[in-house]
Amino acid sequence: MTVRIGINGFGRIGRSVMRIISAAPASGITVAAINDIASPDRLAHALKRDSLRGRFAGTVDTVGGQLIVNDRPLWTYQEAQPGRVPWADAGVDVVIEATGQFRRGDVARTHITHGGARKVVISASADDPDAVLVFGVNHDIYDPVHHDVISPASCGVNALSVMAKVLLDRFGLRSVQTSVVLAAQGWQRVHDTTSGTSRDDPRLGRAATESIIPHDHVSGDLVSVALPRLGEVRYSYYCVPTPIGSLAELGGQTDRPVSVDEVNHAMAEAAAGPMRGLIDFEPDPTVSIDVRDNPASCLFDPSGTQTTGDGGVKVRGWFDNEWGFSHRLLDLSRLVGERKPVPAGILYKTAAA
Numbered sequence: 001m002t003v004r005i006g007i008n009g010f011g012r013i014g015r016s017v018m019r020i021i022s023a024a025p026a027s028g029i030t031v032a033a034i035n036d037i038a039s040p041d042r043l044a045h046a047l048k049r050d051s052l053r054g055r056f057a058g059t060v061d062t063v064g065g066q067l068i069v070n071d072r073p074l075w076t077y078q079e080a081q082p083g084r085v086p087w088a089d090a091g092v093d094v095v096i097e098a099t100g101q102f103r104r105g106d107v108a109r110t111h112i113t114h115g116g117a118r119k120v121v122i123s124a125s126a127d128d129p130d131a132v133l134v135f136g137v138n139h140d141i142y143d144p145v146h147h148d149v150i151s152p153a154s155c156g157v158n159a160l161s162v163m164a165k166v167l168l169d170r171f172g173l174r175s176v177q178t179s180v181v182l183a184a185q186g187w188q189r190v191h192d193t194t195s196g197t198s199r200d201d202p203r204l205g206r207a208a209t210e211s212i213i214p215h216d217h218v219s220g221d222l223v224s225v226a227l228p229r230l231g232e233v234r235y236s237y238y239c240v241p242t243p244i245g246s247l248a249e250l251g252g253q254t255d256r257p258v259s260v261d262e263v264n265h266a267m268a269e270a271a272a273g274p275m276r277g278l279i280d281f282e283p284d285p286t287v288s289i290d291v292r293d294n295p296a297s298c299l300f301d302p303s304g305t306q307t308t309g310d311g312g313v314k315v316r317g318w319f320d321n322e323w324g325f326s327h328r329l330l331d332l333s334r335l336v337g338e339r340k341p342v343p344a345g346i347l348y349k350t351a352a353a
């Protein structure tokens with residue numbers, strides 16, 4: 001049977017998830033319900049027309065406040081608090097928590113304790129989830145009994161971690177430094193602002209289109225959560241004013257000196273083998289827009305590989321920060337979703353109704 005997901009927050013990530021599932025109806029996963037504070041009409045418009053991804057390749061409608069996608073009615077809610085969304089009515093197995101507002105494990109858990117979902121996958125780095133699972137890197141530690149609220153870390157950590165795992169497994173890796181150059185995010189502002197987006201860093205409140213904005217974000221640490229053998233990971237993080245397509249660079253020290261060819265060969269082998277679908281190997285010269293719509297966690301760029309005679313190594317990968325990450329959210333949802341008989345979504349409901 002099919003895993004039914006509920007999407008909390010139908011923004012860039014939520015709509016990417018919808019588009020991916022809509023394009024692959026036989027993928028064993030379906031969107032059963034959506035909750036967003038925006039009106040269903042507004043959500044329908046946002047799904048139909050997207051400035052970056054173009055028109056939705058399916059049908060979108062609303063009837064009586066309910067979203068109808070590809071002629072299938074979805075349970076459609078408009079609740080601001082996660083604990084008030086009655087996911088169980090829609091037979092939701094897994095909630096993808098994609099509002100960006102509820103990244104604490106205890107708050108996200110209310111989708112289960114109050115809403116009746118079985119599992120929650122938070123679409124970001126989170127505080128105190130039951131587990132941080134990076135698909136292809138450590139998702140095999142998933143424990144269905146103890147892991148209900150899961151974070152896949154961030155899109156950047158996914159890109160870094162798959163490259164780190166290949167280097168670690170093949171050559172040994174330590175003293176790791178990382179940088180992520182991240183495409184513009186929805187929470188950034190066109191003009192300087194002192195409220196809403198700063199996350200305690202005033203630089204994040206600066207005009208998004210005017211600057212390369214450095215941010216000392218902790219998510220680099222999560223590479224070592226997924227791969228504790230790496231030890232301490234140092235990181236840098238820069239927001240740039242391109243709309244989509246991001247860059248991850250990872251440097252470190254291998255256990256023995258390696259050549260550029262050895263590193264690139266290891267990545268190509270991984271991309272064709274155990275990391276198929278998670279690492280894509282791209283020998284053509286690449287710029288960030290080339291990664292748009294790529295479903296991998298990382299589009300490995302062999303032209304970025306550098307090594308030194310004493311075991312120093314640096315590698316580069318691109319990632320579509322929305323599209324690749326949304327595929328990983330679905331990989332995880334498939335992993336944790338439990339299959340059971342479910343009702344069809346036929347009614348528009350709010351918790352108060």
Ligand SMILES: NC(=O)c1ccc[n+]([C@@H]2O[C@H](COP(=O)([O-])OP(=O)(O)OC[C@H]3O[C@@H](n4cnc5c(N)ncnc54)[C@H](O)[C@@H]3O)[C@@H](O)[C@H]2O)c1
Binds near residue numbers: 014079099101124154
């Ligand atoms: N966009 C990316 O490239 C990207 C990549 C990886 C992870 N993420 C993470 O995913 C999360 C969502 O990012 P996004 O880019 O989709 O953001 P977004 O702003 O495009 O979408 C957020 C959606 O949540 C809705 N929302 C806000 N508050 C709500 C509430 N209280 N209840 C219900 N709905 C609410 C908004 O109306 C909006 O539709 C963030 O945590 C972000 O860090 C984003």
